[in-house]
Amino acid sequence: MRKILIVGAGQSGLQLALGLQSRGYEVTLMSNRTADEIRSGRVMSTQCMFDTALQHERDLGLDFWESQAPRIEGLGVSVAGPDSGRVIDWVGKLDGYAQSVDQRVKMAGWMETFAQRGGQLVIHGAAVGDLDYFSRSYDLVLVAAGKGELVSMFGRDAARSPYSEPQRALAVAYVHGLGPRPEHPDFDAVRCNIVPGVGELFVMPTLTTGGRADILFWEGVPGGPLDAFQGVKDPAEHLSLTLELMEKFTPWEYARATKVELTDAGGTLAGRYAPTVRNPIGRLPGGGLVLGVADVVVANDPITGQGSNSASKCAAAYLAAIVERGEQPFDEEWMQGAFDRYWQTAQHVTKWTNAMLAPPPEHVLNLLGAAGQLQPIADRFANGFNDPSDFENFFFDPEKTNAYLASVAGG
Template identity: 80%
Template sequence: MRKILIVGAGQAGLQLALGLQSNGYDVTVMTNRTADEVRDGRVLSTQCMFDTALGLERKLGLNFWEEAAPKVEGLGVSVSGPESQRVIDWVGRLDGHAQSVDQRIKMAGWMEAFEQRGGKLVIHGVAVSDLDYFSRSHDLILVAAGKGELVSMFGRDAARSPYETPQRALAVSYVHGLGPRPEHDFQAVRCNLVPGVGELFMIPALTGTGPCDIMFWEGIPGGPVDVFGEVKDPAEHLKLTLDLMKTYTPWEYERTLGGVELTDAGATLAGRYAPVVRNPIGELPGGGLVLGVADVVVANDPITGQGSNNAAKCAAVYLEAILAHGDRPFDRAFMQDAFDRYWDDAQHVTKWTNAMLAPPPEHVLNLIGAAGQLAPVAHRFANGFDNPADFEQWFYEPEKAGAYLSSITG
């Protein structure tokens, strides 16, 4: 039986571990927190998983919360004008529903399932020297922990990483009590673009205390939304979030007037990081090799909501590659090939995300505006979140955008 070590217990690490486990592999997962510590800790992300990624979980029987989580059936965009009025507002229907499950309950639940099924879950921080030791007793080591010392083993791929500094300051609040958007009677992610300021995302979700909403500011560094860095008190964090909504997105602020409150004591998160693509293979001091997973090797800004989706797709690609490899050594060629298969999909996410971080060119503004008048355009935008490769056909180049709009308007 082949022995595999996975460092990190997030979406990709645990999905891959559970998939390998179900196929008879001897799998060990190492992480620095217990399931209870994850469940009772601070929120981890703003995850919203679209239909393709959710299907990968269903395939492995890991969709434990699908019936309880709100079904997100649409995705809408609003653009703020100079007087904080909506100059553009539309919503597109998703072909397959999306869902957001608080990673605290999801990762804790998956950790417990992994152990209950006989997996070895080791609660311990991991250093490069530890991996050197474990490389002598395991056939393959995968690093799925996207922070800390281990990431330094994977060098930055400058050709695929146009940004060297964070492009947004991030501030997250999970809340109960948010009112519905009156424009539609179904659940939808709402993306509010405030030119020169940043973006506000509103995401229906499930947390440990039941259905909730995520209010997520992405502020341009140094701008008026970049004010959360020194805030430690969750109540102050929420107040700042609401004050900024009142100023820049009053139509979303109106949804809070019935009274919103944080879902729990750990319901806020703030931070920033530079988007980066890294080389997928890490070299250990003793000569062994390790393979980077998901945001260890492709870390995009969350502006396009792709982090958990990327992680699920990476885990699925790596699982397929490992199963197909049989008893052959997991050498450098295997690792590079597995990453290249993942990059075939992830490159489209990276290109789209990096484009959305920059000020939009005129043809993109025209597309966003057209979606407010033409339902097929809104539909295509919304479903691009599930299949970002589609943007290649109509989004990036003015000529393709013009041809697409002409085909719609006749």
């Protein structure tokens, strides 16, 4: 029985641990927090998982909250005009619904499941020295903890990382009491509200520790008016600032948020990080090798909502690569191949996300505008969040965009 150590108990680490466990591997999972500490702690993300990523969970029988979480059937885009009105406003329908489950709920539940199924769970914040020691006892060590000292083992891939600084200041609030979006009160959708030159507000339904809730998520251009949450420690002040900015920049969203309150004292989060692709193989002082997982090696800005989706897809790709390897060694060549397999999907996410961080070129504005007039365009754009590779066909290149718009208009 092959022994595998996974450091980090997020979406990718736990999904991979449970997948390997179900296939008979002897898995040790290291987490710096217990399940109870995760469940009672601060929110960690704004996860919205689309159909392909959800299917990876279904395939492993890990879709524990699918019947409880709101079904997100659409994705809408609004663009603010100079008078705080909307110059663009539409919603595309998803072919398969998306869902968001607060990671405090999911990770705590999955961690308990892993332990109940006989997995070795170690509550310990790992350092490089720890891995140097542990690596001698395992056939493979995977690092799925995307923050802290361990990430320093994985060098930045400059060719794939155009940004060296954070491109957005992030501020999240989980709330109860948000009203429905009046344009589609009969179904749930993620709403992306773009304020040109200022930033974006995302609004999405979720399942949290206290049941159904909604996430208010500001992405502010650094140094701009939305970059206002640094130093705000009080959750009530954080929410008040969130709403104040909504009233000013997205009044149509503020109109349904006048009665909201935080879900809990841990329902806010703020921060920023530079989007970075790193080399996938880390070298330990003693000569051992470790393989980076998900946002350890491909960390995109959350502007396209791909973090948990990419983590799920990475875990699925690595699981397949490990199983296919059989009894052969997990050497450097295999590690690079496993990452390259994941990069086949991740490269599209990175290209699209980095493009969305920049001011949109004219052909993209034309595309977003046309989506408000022609429903097939809105639907295709929405479904790109599930399969970002499709953006290669109609988003990046002006000629392809114009040809696509002409084909839909002509049809």
